[in-house]
Amino acid sequence: MGTESTSRSGISRRSFLTGAALTGVAAAGASLVGCSPSSSTSKSESTSNADVIDSASPSWLGAEPEIAESDITKTEETDFLVIGAGTAGMCAAGTAAELGMNFILAEKNDKVPETREYLGIVNSKAALAQGGEVDSMKLLNELTRYASGKCNQDVIKVWIDESAELFDWIDPKMQAVGKQVVVDMPADHETGGTDYMLPVLQHVWLTPYSEPMRNDVLLSLVQEKSPESVHFGYELVKLVHEDGKVMGAIFNTSEGYVQINAKNTLLATGGYPANPVMMNALQPAAVGCCTASSFNPADNGTGLKAGIWAGGVKDPDAAPMIFDRGAVEVGVDCGYVGEGDDAAFPGTIYQENIGSQPFMKVNRNGVRFANESAPYDTFCFQAGQQPGGVWCQIFDGNASEDIIRFSTIGCSAFANQMMAAGMPVEEFVATSRDAGFLKKADTIEELADMLGFEGEAKTNFLEQVDRYNQQFDAQVDDDYGKEAYRLSAIRTAPFYGLWFGGTLLTTIDGLRINGDCQVLDINGAPIEGLYAAGDVSGSFFSGNYPEYIVGVASGRSSTQGRHVARKLAGDL
Numbered sequence: 001m002g003t004e005s006t007s008r009s010g011i012s013r014r015s016f017l018t019g020a021a022l023t024g025v026a027a028a029g030a031s032l033v034g035c036s037p038s039s040s041t042s043k044s045e046s047t048s049n050a051d052v053i054d055s056a057s058p059s060w061l062g063a064e065p066e067i068a069e070s071d072i073t074k075t076e077e078t079d080f081l082v083i084g085a086g087t088a089g090m091c092a093a094g095t096a097a098e099l100g101m102n103f104i105l106a107e108k109n110d111k112v113p114e115t116r117e118y119l120g121i122v123n124s125k126a127a128l129a130q131g132g133e134v135d136s137m138k139l140l141n142e143l144t145r146y147a148s149g150k151c152n153q154d155v156i157k158v159w160i161d162e163s164a165e166l167f168d169w170i171d172p173k174m175q176a177v178g179k180q181v182v183v184d185m186p187a188d189h190e191t192g193g194t195d196y197m198l199p200v201l202q203h204v205w206l207t208p209y210s211e212p213m214r215n216d217v218l219l220s221l222v223q224e225k226s227p228e229s230v231h232f233g234y235e236l237v238k239l240v241h242e243d244g245k246v247m248g249a250i251f252n253t254s255e256g257y258v259q260i261n262a263k264n265t266l267l268a269t270g271g272y273p274a275n276p277v278m279m280n281a282l283q284p285a286a287v288g289c290c291t292a293s294s295f296n297p298a299d300n301g302t303g304l305k306a307g308i309w310a311g312g313v314k315d316p317d318a319a320p321m322i323f324d325r326g327a328v329e330v331g332v333d334c335g336y337v338g339e340g341d342d343a344a345f346p347g348t349i350y351q352e353n354i355g356s357q358p359f360m361k362v363n364r365n366g367v368r369f370a371n372e373s374a375p376y377d378t379f380c381f382q383a384g385q386q387p388g389g390v391w392c393q394i395f396d397g398n399a400s401e402d403i404i405r406f407s408t409i410g411c412s413a414f415a416n417q418m419m420a421a422g423m424p425v426e427e428f429v430a431t432s433r434d435a436g437f438l439k440k441a442d443t444i445e446e447l448a449d450m451l452g453f454e455g456e457a458k459t460n461f462l463e464q465v466d467r468y469n470q471q472f473d474a475q476v477d478d479d480y481g482k483e484a485y486r487l488s489a490i491r492t493a494p495f496y497g498l499w500f501g502g503t504l505l506t507t508i509d510g511l512r513i514n515g516d517c518q519v520l521d522i523n524g525a526p527i528e529g530l531y532a533a534g535d536v537s538g539s540f541f542s543g544n545y546p547e548y549i550v551g552v553a554s555g556r557s558s559t560q561g562r563h564v565a566r567k568l569a570g571d572l
């Protein structure tokens, strides 16, 4: 091992570059990118961030594309370049438009993406009016616990402190198009086998359930105030940077390469869920517990790579957003099918909502293995350690009553609402039913056969159902500690079973930022001219998505986008 002082991340450049077997560097590099040299590295040994990445470049990162000046067909100038017209980018652009900034919004598609409707806002007027006050400091520390401390509390605080102002900004715009906000109050009961915090955060403008949605409203605002600012069909290729300073970006467009010179650039390009090479390298646990894709196919990590090429540092540990809803046919395993860029999850169902209900769930051996009452991804990660990574959910003819009693929160509560409105459970799972994935039988034995349990697994499964029924009768889960009200009997025909894996929605680890969303370099210093908001940014989550902090992903992305625009406009 080398003797140099260790860097902020505890990894010295010498030990990293020479102490490790060079063959191991490529593999290790995935998690070490941008984490090696310390500010204490002596001048003679110092190396640029680009050199370090070159030395340790993980294969998923690749080299920054080289584009000759002669290949640039057009150059434009702006004060503020927003790249990506999603949750974060639209709040940045909407704010910039309203504040009269000189800006360009560059988006690779020809429209804004689908709006993510569950917006997490802390202590909005609407929430306070209905008694939904949140203890901000408790929330801050809860999020820090979810991230195992691998976050920046100043970054989290921007969402906690400024999302109520975001609500004040956005709600009148939604009201103006006839939309009323609904603030969801979590049911007044414990959730999960431990004491999770269930803050009142969830704001939705789905009343009435019709166009326009939030992103459409913001796009109209931008188009009305500054129509020339919106550039659809602009795909980021790389940032323009020199000597640690970012000065714009180069885009692939229908007119060839266009360079936009900007005083400040905001990356709002989302995560990297659509990049299987990055997923395999950075998120093996997520890949190992997913059967299905529910992500924006545009979000392929180009923005994150561009940020690293320009000197930014990525969170060393990954964080995926996974929901427990990837319904599949009997025998399908989690993980990608295919190789490299062509790898894809096998599932054809994007999200089967009932997967989030805490019914009895068993593995391929026919046995339970974990408490089913937990945040969506917790059960997926546990299933990822079981054969094939999948699990089977069992329910019976009383499923509607059970779902109403389970009273789950977040978007899984859609099931409670539909059951309360009288929708038959088979209609609720019509996608899986019509695909033939939902198995329905008059007896448990018959169901076991249809679900593929054979031999010992079938014996286990039948015993497991008996045991679960006894636990329901006793109102005690003495195997995994699920709350009594989330136990259910499996005695009333028809009996149903459906196999699941996780479904990948997005990734939420990214470029390290400070509270103002400035991208940080290897020494923790802000890179001049470069900001990141939303899923391309990091410093907020680690390892998991805290689903019980409902809407925090959209909430932080929106708040960050608005924060950057306000900051640059001198409005903060």
Ligand SMILES: Cc1cc2nc3c(=O)[nH]c(=O)nc-3n(C[C@H](O)[C@H](O)[C@H](O)COP(=O)(O)OP(=O)(O)OC[C@H]3O[C@@H](n4cnc5c(N)ncnc54)[C@H](O)[C@@H]3O)c2cc1C
Pocket: 083, 084, 085, 086, 087, 088, 089, 106, 107, 108, 109, 112, 113, 116, 117, 118, 119, 120, 234, 235, 236, 237, 268, 269, 270, 271, 294, 295, 296, 298, 299, 300, 301, 302, 303, 321, 505, 506, 533, 534, 535, 536, 550, 551, 552, 553, 554, 555, 557
């Ligand atoms: C189906 C689904 C439902 C969800 N529901 C919720 C919810 O209800 N509440 C919640 O809190 N979170 C939800 N999430 C998560 C949430 O969507 C994200 O955390 C959030 O949208 C991130 O915002 P963003 O702006 O970073 O990314 P996005 O909203 O994904 O926007 C990224 C934009 O960048 C563009 N882009 C990508 N690459 C390039 C490029 N190279 N050049 C130019 N443009 C590019 C994309 O086309 C896209 O428009 C959901 C996610 C999914 C997939």
